[in-house]
């Protein structure tokens with residue numbers, strides 16, 4: 001009952017979440033990875049090291065939804081499950097492939113209860129749906145944050161596939177945020193800033209706290225909409241889903257769409273002027289006060305204590 | 310350019326939903342319903358293309374019970390030209406929705422199909438991509454900008470690493486993200502005018518699509534509740550609480 005898993009990658013590097021996805025997929029059977037990239041070699045080599053991977057298959061192609069879907073489609077017949085991360089790529093391609101194969105997909109899986117039983121959040125995580133999928137083939141996306149990473153140390157074989165895939169859509173340009181903060185989806189500590197951070201400069205303070213702790217930095221939709229933080233920092237129902245050991249929410253009210261992205265956090269700390277803010281109500285530790293006073297002092301305290309994660 | 314926009318009636322995004330104690334679903338009786346926020350951005354994008362002289366007609370389609378007329382009327386008040394309700398009381402899966410929309414697209418032959426990227430009830434994020442596959446069109450999901458360039462669109466998409474721009478030859482499918490635009494609130498005269506715009510009601514059973522679900526929903530359950538924590542009195546206390554967490558992580 002083998003599983004095909006599409007690997008996510010960026011700037012020629014395998015996504016750090018892949019080991020978690022391999023761990024998820026392995027619960028269903030032996031895992032083969034597919035890498036679709038213009039320069040796949042380094043990505044495939046990294047994927048081959050993840051424990052539990054049987055073969056890494058490589059297609060050299062442009063990374064549009066159509067070319068990735070067509071690559072998956074040409075291999076799908078051999079697998080009982082075809083899967084990907086619930087990332088912007090997985091969300092783009094798995095439903096497209098599902099329609100081509102006439103399969104109803106099960107996406108954003110957070111728990112695998114059996115070979116064809118899955119749990120997925122609905123209503124921004126305010127409810128959990130348990131489904132049985134009796135179809136002959138399963139099309140799945142997994143939320144990486146919900147699974148513990150597989151070990152490394154494997155040396156799976158890498159096979160190049162000679163597929164010619166076409167795409168009517170053409171990739172024109174990437175616009176990225178230059179930032180050296182850790183990957184939000186897999187970070188152990190995340191600092192989140194809300195709209196009350198007030199400006200892009202204000203976010204530099206949040207980033208500084210992030211650096212002190214070796215943490216990733218995220219934001220609310222309101223902060224992104226206001227132009228204070230880049231869109232790929234958004235955490236929530238329509239942004240990234242995080243599951244750090246510690247989430248520190250600064251000037252964030254805790255709208256349900258934001259909470260949707262942080263339910264997997266082990267501990268939540270909050271800094272807010274409002275003791276009644278929903279985020280303060282669910283926080284494990286809260287400090288009531290003005291972030292502009294607290295955050296610089298907090299950085300100083302942490303530096304003084306010599307903390308460095 | 311002719312545009313087809315698909316819209317969904319959902320529990321309003323401000324409602325605090327309640328899971329039924331018997332696990333059969335989420336309580337929807339007596340709950341405020343409205344147009345899925347992402348669909349509003351799709352309608353707004355279509356209407357703006359008309360206003361720029363780049364589109365000539367906007368047809369809006371919704372699939373659902375009779376009450377889904379409300380969200381079609383909202384779209385008509387925003388500026389869409391005519392509506393189609395594919396009526397069914399059954400809860401349909403996303404693949405079935407996409408198949409019904411493909412039938413409507415076959416009849417309407419739109420150059421562009423616009424949808425919201427996801428519905429805030431089931432949070433699936435499937436239908437646009439499925440419809441693109443079924444109609445054999447290129448897709449651009451999670452759009453934050455749409456620019457018409459001759460017979461092509463240049464669409465900027467919100468992706469995990471930031472944003473990317475793709476060129477799509479028409480006909481195409483685009484799904485809307487929240488930063489695509491700011492949906493208008495229709496003024497009262499537009500709301501009145503919407504009632505006189507054409508709205509065709511067609512039973513879902515008439516489209517020759519198998520409406521039966523593939524998946525078996527066993528139960529709907531509430532998520533684990535977080536227990537309230539404590540408030541600390543000083544920055545020093547917060548710093549030591551953070552240090553304690555970090556030490557525990559390092560011990561792992």
Ligand SMILES: Cc1cc2nc3c(=O)[nH]c(=O)nc-3n(C[C@H](O)[C@H](O)[C@H](O)COP(=O)(O)OP(=O)(O)OC[C@H]3O[C@@H](n4cnc5c(N)ncnc54)[C@H](O)[C@@H]3O)c2cc1C
Pocket residue numbers: 193194195196219220221222223234235236237238239250251252253254255256257258261271272273274277289290291292322346347429
């Ligand atoms: C369809 C849909 C999808 C959405 N998706 C997302 C999503 O993915 N992610 C997301 O985050 N949001 C999302 N939202 C938006 C969400 O509903 C909220 O509007 C948003 O999360 C609020 O952001 P905020 O907490 O920064 O701002 P606000 O709600 O305005 O809260 C600001 C907070 O800052 C506090 N504050 C003010 N000044 C200070 C100070 N000096 N020091 C300390 N605290 C201070 C206030 O007490 C308040 O609690 C979505 C909304 C919709 C409709």
